[in-house]
């Protein structure tokens with residue numbers, strides 16, 4: 001369909017104010033938080049499921065690619081429209097439709113910003129667990145599509161463990177409900193939608209589980225001279241049978257970026273810090289905090305501090321939650337990776353990573369969910385230096401391969417998107433990938449819904 005006609009059709013559905021087609025305005029939708037780029041032909045901002053359905057039907061009839069978009073904080077190119085087409089931005093569908101404190105659930109639209117949900121439920125002493133560090137910006141729809149995690153997912157699970165049901169608009173415009181407020185027998189289709197990166201359908205409502213706020217919380221900062229010792233402490237804590245609500249690690253370079261920016265109280269001389277939080281009943285929490293202090297000291301911690309009040313706790317967390325932004329002070333660009341390794345292989349993989357950094361001549365800083373072995377190396381580079389982007393991608397691939405070789409995988413929470421589609425054969429056989437492509441076709445009948453994501457291009461052609 002010719003672009004002017006497409007714009008006219010979209011204006012007829014959502015109104016002229018909510019269709020963006022000027023080339024300079026489209027630039028904003030060219031990228032997410034990754035290094036991928038791709039311009040859409042047009043952006044539509046629907047406000048109802050009916051409008052979403054009409055747009056999907058139009059795109060289906062005309063064979064136009066559709067790329068759903070939340071806030072664009074994704075780190076794997078998921079919302080980047082590589083093949084152009086329509087970007088469906090959920091900015092206006094940002095309403096919390098229902099909070100049911102008795103049944104401990106909420107119904108939200110996909111454009112609700114993550115932290116706004118917990119802010120709205122706090123008056124009932126309830127919260128929504130998945131708390132990505134980007135939670136002040138990212139949307140619940142984007143979280144569902146990426147099966148997002150966060151510092152507090154170690155004990156309670158990632159997004160998929162907190163989604164009860166979704167309303168989904170399929171590629172042909174049909175609207176279906178998968179899952180619901182109560183358990184349903186049959187296939188777990190909600191589980192398939194969560195983490196599907198916008199390639200199976202467009203999520204327009206989400207029923208989420210809410211958790212009661214804990215009676216007591218203890219936040220500890222364990223300070224180590226070396227990263228290796230901090231990594232051993234992580235394994236030792238879990239081996240003791242303690243599953244903290246959060247167990248996060250930051251290395252020397254990250255601390256050096258965070259402190260001048262956030263003043264979180266992380267000591268400049270530290271080689272690594274662990275930010276550990278335990279929560280639950282008062283007596284149990286006190287006991288676990290004492291045990292953790294003992295374990296960290298036995299593993300060689302220079303010091304273990306405990307937050308004495310809410311303000312101190314907030315400061316410690318501000319350092320962690322703003323760390324990735326603070327890393328921006330160290331270099332013009334950084335490439336943020338997302339790999340998973342068995343906890344016991346953390347030291348081995350960190351050493352290989354340091355070696356990769358040295359060989360490629362890049363500094364790498366690490367801030368990550370150590371408790372579940374989900375590492376986030378940030379490779380510092382400069383896109384303005386000729387050939388650096390290419391080399392940073394090579395270094396990134398080498399680090400992710402080291403994760404896979406250690407028994408881990410290529411993503412813990414940021415998804416595959418465009419960025420890691422070529423690495424899928426490292427972890428899946430041809431037959432596995434064929435089965436996934438067949439599942440996608442069962443949902444989309446070959447329609448170009450978020451095309452180019454997840455599958456290596458030669459596999460995607462089999463659609």
Ligand SMILES: Cc1cc2nc3c(=O)[nH]c(=O)nc-3n(C[C@H](O)[C@H](O)[C@H](O)COP(=O)(O)OP(=O)(O)OC[C@H]3O[C@@H](n4cnc5c(N)ncnc54)[C@H](O)[C@@H]3O)c2cc1C
Pocket residue numbers: 032033067068069070071072073074075077078079090110131132133134137138139140141142143144145146147148149150151197198199201202203204324325413414450
């Ligand atoms: C500083 C920083 C820190 C981060 N920390 C974390 C972290 O701790 N944990 C974590 O998991 N991630 C983290 N991320 C990554 C990112 O915030 C998450 O992946 C988040 O879930 C993306 O949400 P979004 O609204 O920005 O989605 P987008 O980036 O806009 O889109 C992400 C994917 O979701 C799809 N999508 C969006 N809305 C819909 C919908 N309604 N229906 C179907 N598909 C849809 C898109 O097509 C795309 O594939 C971080 C990112 C940054 C920049």
